[in-house]
Amino acid sequence: MSGLVIDLAAIQANWQALAGLAPDARAGAVVKADAYGLGADRVAPALYEAGARDFFVALAAEGRAIRPLLADDAQIFVLSGHMEGEDLSGLIPLLNSPEQFFRDRALRPRGPFGIQLDTGMNRLGLEPGEWAAIRGEALAAGPRLVMSHLACADEPEHAANAAQLAAFRAMTGGVDAPRSLAATGGVLLGPDFHFDLIRAGIGMYGGLPFADAKPVVTLSLPVIQTREVRPGEGVGYGYSWTAQRPSRIATVAAGYADGLARALARQGELKLWCGTRACPVIGRISMDLITVDVTDLPDVPKDLAILNAAQGVDALADLSGTIGYEILTSLGHRYTRTYL
Ligand SMILES: *Cc1c(COP(=O)(O)O)cnc(C)c1O
Numbered sequence: 001m002s003g004l005v006i007d008l009a010a011i012q013a014n015w016q017a018l019a020g021l022a023p024d025a026r027a028g029a030v031v032k033a034d035a036y037g038l039g040a041d042r043v044a045p046a047l048y049e050a051g052a053r054d055f056f057v058a059l060a061a062e063g064r065a066i067r068p069l070l071a072d073d074a075q076i077f078v079l080s081g082h083m084e085g086e087d088l089s090g091l092i093p094l095l096n097s098p099e100q101f102f103r104d105r106a107l108r109p110r111g112p113f114g115i116q117l118d119t120g121m122n123r124l125g126l127e128p129g130e131w132a133a134i135r136g137e138a139l140a141a142g143p144r145l146v147m148s149h150l151a152c153a154d155e156p157e158h159a160a161n162a163a164q165l166a167a168f169r170a171m172t173g174g175v176d177a178p179r180s181l182a183a184t185g186g187v188l189l190g191p192d193f194h195f196d197l198i199r200a201g202i203g204m205y206g207g208l209p210f211a212d213a214k215p216v217v218t219l220s221l222p223v224i225q226t227r228e229v230r231p232g233e234g235v236g237y238g239y240s241w242t243a244q245r246p247s248r249i250a251t252v253a254a255g256y257a258d259g260l261a262r263a264l265a266r267q268g269e270l271k272l273w274c275g276t277r278a279c280p281v282i283g284r285i286s287m288d289l290i291t292v293d294v295t296d297l298p299d300v301p302k303d304l305a306i307l308n309a310a311q312g313v314d315a316l317a318d319l320s321g322t323i324g325y326e327i328l329t330s331l332g333h334r335y336t337r338t339y340l
Helices: 008-021 032-036 040-050 060-069 098-107 128-140 159-172 184-189 313-319 324-330
Strands: 003-006 026-030 054-057 075-078 092-095 114-116 197-200 217-229 247-253 271-274 277-282 289-293 303-307 337-339
Touching (some): 008 040, 008 184, 008 197, 032 040, 032 060, 032 324, 040 060, 060 075, 092 098, 098 128, 128 159, 247 303, 303 313, 313 324
Parallel strands (some): 003 337, 026 054, 026 197, 054 075
Antiparallel strands (some): 003 217, 217 247, 247 289, 271 277, 271 303
């Protein structure tokens, strides 16, 4: 199928697989940044249907967008907490600072909230001293969740994992509220990290570090035209590629404006696929177009795949020195989208 094909059943299966790795915890689902670019309006209801009841977004606006799509028993946690002026009805801010805590309690004294602790990442959350100062008041008000986030969970041997675990235990000893420390990487670190709720993200979407994930996206790009070029002729901006033999070049409809970074082609190793046959991308990736050497194909197909079983999001990420998360969240909105 051409365009961007998003396999909702694979997302559900990956969520279930991660949940199965943490059988004593509830499995939450992180659907921030439009469900990692794949469409929160489709992904969140599919995960609800699979059994998820705890959802995480980065911004209140993202939470408001999915709130009407989920039944009332779904909790939607907002990782940025209670930002000034934000409408949090139907949402649960994860309060990050004493300032957010006092603002939230003043403005929504009965509103549900959670607490985000900093156990060493130094990005978001209450530091130990700040937590000690408000802990009594916060716990008396019944937080829905007390959570923290791991900085190095994708490196199992990293000393920060044990240090953050110890810090989280020290900060949450005696807390009755549900506790959460693990995202995808943390789930894979083992049961010590699971606590009461896991926050599955990239693994659901088919990305590392969940090596056993089912692939979720395929992406094929329509061929707009093909042409024959003679030896010595250049192709594309800067003539960065010159034909060495009589060549057939296909031009496909996608470029860096669609999340396919110019850097993907820099090493000359990017391939587009016709079934199981790899065709080298040649020349520069431009805003809306990519050129491919299809000389060795018997026929030029209607479209060529850039994400498929042979070349997943992490393989693509490696080519441009990034991570699967960034490939997914960059994909953009010009592709024809099909949900399976
Ligand atoms: C993004 C995020 C997650 C999900 O992380 P993955 O690595 O994608 O599983 C979980 N918790 C927090 C606080 C996050 O910011």
